[in-house]
Amino acid sequence: MSVLRCVEGEDDGVGVTELAQRTGLTPSTAHRLARALTEAGVLSQDPRTERYQLGPALVVLGRKAEQRLGYRQALPLLEELAEATGESINLGIRAGDEVRVVLDVASRQPLRFSQEAGSRVPMHVSAMGKCLLANSGDIDGQITELGDLVRATHRTITDRDQLRAELELVRERGWALNDEERNPGVRAIAAPVLRPGGGVIGAVAIQGPTVRVTDDRLPELAELLDKATHRIAALLDAR
Structure with a gap:
């Protein structure tokens, strides 16, 4: 491996x-x-x-796995979300202490930020990663397994107590924010894809430049994410 x-x-x-x-x-x-x-x-x-x-x-092997897991069925829903928000969309899953991007839809805007399918991102600098950590059981245990919290920008959370508080907030409100914690000038908001019977399948993120993903848009984006992730959960859980 x-x-x-x-x-x-x-x-x-x-x-x-x-x-x-x-x-x-x-x-x-x-x-x-x-x-x-x-x-x-x-x-x-x-x-x-x-x-x-x-x-x-x-x-x-990849095609067989994709067919069995059913991720491609979620692509039309991600495309709808990209159209509604005007921003790039990702579906990610957990791979050890990283998030692996499974599906991506790039924004049509000339100024945009997108991550190709197959990309890997450290959990603590990713909005999707925070969603996966917050919804995978004991938060303290999840943080311990991460190892060193490497700094990517001056806004990266590298303090474990601060990350714990952040994950508790994510669990409470249902969505996470990456506020220039991995790339300067880029913001992402994500929500978990939860199994109806419990557990987390993955997470969906909306990401774009800070000039468009502003504080006043977060409630609207969070609502769109909530609707999309519920529909995606029904598709993926059935697989």
């Missing part, structure tokens, strides 16, 4: 030496694992550069 995640983030591929350095494996072990994954089609190797990239077998 470490090898796959290392290769995933590099469009130009990764060499064996880089794989070993980034994963902490010995060069011989990194080479052995990369070759085994290549033989299985999970990785592919450029014959010219000898660098490893994601392989064709992942396309098939």
